[in-house]
Structure formats: C-alpha cells, structure tokens
Amino acid sequence: MNIAKQTVRVPYNIDSSVENSSYIEIMGSNHENEPDSSKEMYCPSDSISTPCDKRLGAALFNCGLSPITRLNLEGFEASSDKCPDTKDANSNVYLKIPFLNINASPNKCSNFGKRRLSKSNKMDTVVHPSIVLKPGKWRKSLNNFIRTKITEITFSKKVARSSICQDRKSLVLKGEQKFEDKFEEEVLKYCDQCIPLPFIAAYEQHKLLNTKKIGEGAYGEVFRCSKYQKGLEKHVSNIVLKVIPLEGSIEINGEKQKTFSQILPEIIITKKMSNLQRNKTNSTDGFVNIHKVSLVKGKYPQHLIKLWEKYDEEKGSENDHPKLFGDNQLFVVLELKFGGSDMANFQFLNSEQSYYALQQIILALAVGEEEYQFEHRDLHLGNILIEYTNRKHIIFTLKNRNLTVLSRGVKMTIIDYTLSRITINNCCYFNDLSSDEELFQATGDYQYDVYRMMRKELKNNWSSFSPKTNILWLSYVIVKLLDSVKYKSINTKVHRMYIDKIKELQNIIMTFESATHCVNHLFNLNQNVCM
Numbered sequence: 001m002n003i004a005k006q007t008v009r010v011p012y013n014i015d016s017s018v019e020n021s022s023y024i025e026i027m028g029s030n031h032e033n034e035p036d037s038s039k040e041m042y043c044p045s046d047s048i049s050t051p052c053d054k055r056l057g058a059a060l061f062n063c064g065l066s067p068i069t070r071l072n073l074e075g076f077e078a079s080s081d082k083c084p085d086t087k088d089a090n091s092n093v094y095l096k097i098p099f100l101n102i103n104a105s106p107n108k109c110s111n112f113g114k115r116r117l118s119k120s121n122k123m124d125t126v127v128h129p130s131i132v133l134k135p136g137k138w139r140k141s142l143n144n145f146i147r148t149k150i151t152e153i154t155f156s157k158k159v160a161r162s163s164i165c166q167d168r169k170s171l172v173l174k175g176e177q178k179f180e181d182k183f184e185e186e187v188l189k190y191c192d193q194c195i196p197l198p199f200i201a202a203y204e205q206h207k208l209l210n211t212k213k214i215g216e217g218a219y220g221e222v223f224r225c226s227k228y229q230k231g232l233e234k235h236v237s238n239i240v241l242k243v244i245p246l247e248g249s250i251e252i253n254g255e256k257q258k259t260f261s262q263i264l265p266e267i268i269i270t271k272k273m274s275n276l277q278r279n280k281t282n283s284t285d286g287f288v289n290i291h292k293v294s295l296v297k298g299k300y301p302q303h304l305i306k307l308w309e310k311y312d313e314e315k316g317s318e319n320d321h322p323k324l325f326g327d328n329q330l331f332v333v334l335e336l337k338f339g340g341s342d343m344a345n346f347q348f349l350n351s352e353q354s355y356y357a358l359q360q361i362i363l364a365l366a367v368g369e370e371e372y373q374f375e376h377r378d379l380h381l382g383n384i385l386i387e388y389t390n391r392k393h394i395i396f397t398l399k400n401r402n403l404t405v406l407s408r409g410v411k412m413t414i415i416d417y418t419l420s421r422i423t424i425n426n427c428c429y430f431n432d433l434s435s436d437e438e439l440f441q442a443t444g445d446y447q448y449d450v451y452r453m454m455r456k457e458l459k460n461n462w463s464s465f466s467p468k469t470n471i472l473w474l475s476y477v478i479v480k481l482l483d484s485v486k487y488k489s490i491n492t493k494v495h496r497m498y499i500d501k502i503k504e505l506q507n508i509i510m511t512f513e514s515a516t517h518c519v520n521h522l523f524n525l526n527q528n529v530c531m
C-alpha cells in the first residue's frame with residue numbers, strides 16, 4: 001500500500017468505489033480449476049464497494065486504482081515501453097503491478113490496441129503499454145486488455161478465446177421452439193426484406209443529411225443523421241444508425257462477429273422494449289425507440305468511412321477501421337431514435353433534475369419488469385441517455401395505473417440490451433455469463449462489483465428472473481448521482497435538498513426486491529394493488 005501510494009500518479013478515471021474485502025480470496029484462487037469458484041473468489045455480498053460517502057477520499061489516497069483489489073492475471077506484467085502517442089508519458093502508470101486496470105483511454109492514446117491500415121495497406125497493431133481503468137463500456141476495455149495481453153507480452157502459450165459475454169441463449173419455457181435454425185430468415189422478416197440490400201445503395205449519401213459519427217461500441221459504429229423517409233417524402237431528423245457487422249470470419253474490434261442467432265434476440269428485445277410506448281397495461285417511452293432494421297451487404301459506404309476517420313482524428317476511435325470489410329460482409333443496421341448524450345458526459349443542472357431523472361429510470365425498469373420480466377443487467381452510465389425536453393411531465397403506465405414524473409427538463413432513454421434478460425411469449429432470452437470469468441474479474445469501479453453481485457443474486461443461473469438485479473443497478477446509478485455525475489450549480493438550497501433525497505433513497509434501495517417494489521414505495525401505491 002505504501003509503495004503504491006508513493007509511486008502511482010494522478011488517476012485518469014473517476015473511481016467511485018474502493019472495494020474492500022475481496023483481495024485475499026482473489027489472489028489465492030485459481031479460477032481455471034474451480035468451476036464453482038465464485039463463492040471462494042469474491043464473497044460478493046461482502047465485497048460491495050465502500051459507499052461513496054465513506055470511501056477513501058482523494059486527499060487520503062490520491063489514486064484512481066482500487067488499492068486492494070488488483071488481480072493476478074498470469075503472465076501479465078507492465079511493460080516499460082512508453083506510448084508513442086502519449087504526450088505526457090509520465091502520466092502512464094509505470095508501477096509494476098500484477099493487474100493493470102483495464103481500459104484504453106482514447107484521449108490519452110488514440111491508437112491503443114486497434115488495428116488499422118498502414119500507408120502500405122498492411123495491417124498493423126499499435127499497442128499501448130499502459131492500461132488505464134475507466135468505468136463504463138467494459139466490453140471494449142476487456143477486449144483491449146486481452147489484445148494487449150496477447151500482443152505485448154511474451155506468453156508461453158497464446159490465449160485462445162472466443163468472444164466475451166456473447167453467449168446469447170433462449171430458453172423455451174412452454175410450447176415449441178420457435179425459430180429452429182431459421183435465424184437468417186427470421187432476421188430478414190424483421191427487416192421486411194427477402195435478401196440483404198447493397199449497403200452502399202441503401203445508405204447513399206444523399207439519403208442522409210447532417211450525418212456524424214456519435215459513438216462506438218465493441219460491436220458497432222453509431223452515426224446520427226436525418227434520413228429520407230419515402231412515404232413522408234422528407235428527411236426525418238434525429239435518426240441514429242447502429243451498424244453491426246454480422247457473420248463474417250474476421251474478428252472486429254477484438255470480437256468475433258455476431259451471428260444471426262445472436263443478433264435476432266437483440267432485435268426482438270429492442271423492438272419489444274420500444275413498442276412499450278404503445279402498450280396499454282404497462283407503458284413507457286423510456287426504452288430506445290427503434291424505427292427500422294435493415295440487413296445490408298457489401299463494402300462500407302465511402303461517406304461513412306470519412307465520418308469514421310473524422311471521429312478518429314477528433315476523438316480517437318478504439319475500433320478497427322471499417323475499410324477492413326469486404327464485398328461479402330453482412331451488416332445489421334438498427335435505425336433508432338436519437339436519445340441524447342450518455343449520462344457520463346451529461347451535465348445536470350442540479351440534483352433536483354437528476355433526482356427526477358432517476359425516477360424516470362426506476363419507472364421504466366418497473367414497466368419492463370411488469371410486462372416482460374425484464375432485467376437490464378448492464379445499466380452503466382454509458383447505457384443511459386439524456387436529452388432536453390419541453391415536456392413538463394413524463395408519463396408511465398404501470399399495471400393500468402398512470403404515473404407521472406416531473407421531467408425538470410430532461411428525458412431519459414435506456415439502451416443496449418446485450419446482457420438483458422426478458423420473457424416474451426413463454427420464451428426467455430438471456431445472456432449466459434455462467435462460464436465467463438473476465439467480466440467478474442474487473443475492478444476499480446462500483447460498476448464491476450455489480451456484475452459480481454448479480455452473479456451472486458442469480459446464483460449464476462442467468463436464465464432466472466430476479467428483478468433484484470435492476471435494484472443493484474439502481475444502487476449503482478444512485479452512487480453515481482452522488483459521486484460522479486456533473487452538476488452545473490451545486491451551491492444552492494435546492495441542490496442540497498435533493499442530494500439529501502437521493503441519499504435517503506440510497507439508504508433503502510437495497511431493501512427493495514424489484515424496481516416495481518421501489519415504485520410502490522416512491523409513489524405510495526397501495527401494496528395490494530401494485531405488488
């Protein structure tokens with residue numbers, strides 16, 4: 001601890017947690033040989049991060065790395081090389097610690113771990129020696145970590161691995177298996193197509209206006225645009241295109257490409273959650289609205305490549321260059337409604353605004369639970385979008401009851417169902433994380449405790465319905481509202497008042513069994529009617 005204190009430099013990340021009890025178990029365990037190692041390794045109920053108000057403060061320990069939860073990942077040591085792109089090379093962590101926290105910070109080193117075409121059109125892998133912890137999009141972080149681990153370090157044996165947490169399964173609870181092996185056919189049905197469309201023709205430049213790349217995930221590139229709508233004969237604004245490569249044999253962004261069988265449940269879940277806005281008994285528009293899905297084939301359109309490169313120049317992309325895709329590459333394009341900026345990058349006016357934002361999230365989850373036994377299971381700040389609205393109120397229907405929340409100028413949208421669990425027509429869709437280890441080894445933010453807490457809650461049975469996982473994520477959102485999100489004005493009475501209200505909720509959140517249970521409390525609903 002003392003050595004670490006002296007040597008570790010100022011952190012890049014906002015570490016909202018300091019885990020406090022799992023160190024010894026983790027260091028002592030050998031996961032590979034212990035299929036049921038979860039109890040021994042993590043004792044998750046005991047290893048919940050210290051609440052933000054009690055955690056070690058910056059003054060005490062000026063370091064973003066959780067000091068006592070470094071994991072021993074065999075074969076991995078810090079390299080002493082300096083990152084060629086990093087201006088302040090000294091700000092890299094150059095401690096020799098067994099587990100350098102996972103993540104590439106694009107701002108620090110935009111070339112970290114990604115493949116790109118060099119001038120000679122040869123594939124180069126540029127590797128960053130330091131791995132910096134960052135909360136949020138863990139999948140890319142893990143990929144980068146693994147890619148770095150493979151390229152940077154001399155391994156006695158190469159790590160052969162498939163994708164992270166991509167074990168999408170469906171479990172038919174009653175009746176017949178619906179799709180058999182006709183996943184491609186089913187995807188085409190959802191796209192309203194018989195065959196894939198040529199990518200370049202379907203997304204020609206003139207059909208899209210004001211196009212801009214706005215984000216990226218491990219699976220896809222995300223563009224915002226106005227898109228020409230045939231029936232309406234005009235461009236409709238605020239469309240988001242999420243472009244996901246499919247079925248190809250080349251790895252993209254360190255991941256195997258999704259298959260038809262993996263993308264189909266995501267399309268189904270996205271459509272179902274989106275349609276909740278038109279539902280009667282339980283309704284919300286808090287889940288991202290999907291306009292259309294398309295299956296396209298062929299090279300990436302040149303104008304989208306240019307926008308990808310612009311984003312890379314300005315912000316630094318961690319993804320592979322889309323020029324890599326050939327003539328036969330398939331893509332699914334999800335056309336979604338623009339939901340705003342993600343919560344990690346949003347600045348709230350004050351905590352009154354964030355308190356009502358939190359209520360919107362709780363209600364949306366409750367509606368999902370009631371209608372589809374929905375658990376999000378990955379509700380980190382990157383998956384919660386916020387936009388400004390003129391609407392005074394946001395209206396939800398929960399079990400035929402209309403519930404109204406003040407918007408205080410913001411509208412919340414939940415995205416990304418990669419880990420989500422849902423029951424639709426007696427079929428349960430879930431992502432089986434039971435044999436995934438990497439996600440449960442990550443550390444450095446309360447977010448990473450939540451995955452372990454979910455595993456404990458679900459007893460590693462990822463098909464079961466346990467809405468408590470939504471509560472675990474709500475506890476995380478509350479911690480973030482108190483600890484990390486940005487506020488414009490904090491020196492006001494109203495801000496202090498609502499911070500107290502959020503703290504009150506923090507004190508009781510874990511006593512609820514579901515988001516619905518929490519709503520009953522918040523809205524003083526009659527237990528007999530609403531439980």
Ligand SMILES: Nc1ncnc2c1ncn2[C@@H]1O[C@H](COP(=O)(O)OP(=O)(O)OP(=O)(O)O)[C@@H](O)[C@H]1O
Pocket residue numbers: 137138139140214215216217218219220222240242288336337338339340341342382383385415416418
């Ligand atoms: N509807 C939307 N409106 C606004 N921004 C969006 C929308 N959908 C996605 N984004 C932006 O794009 C980013 C990546 O999207 P998303 O999380 O869906 O990708 P992914 O490939 O599933 O990510 P992951 O790496 O977590 O698997 C989001 O963090 C967000 O910033």
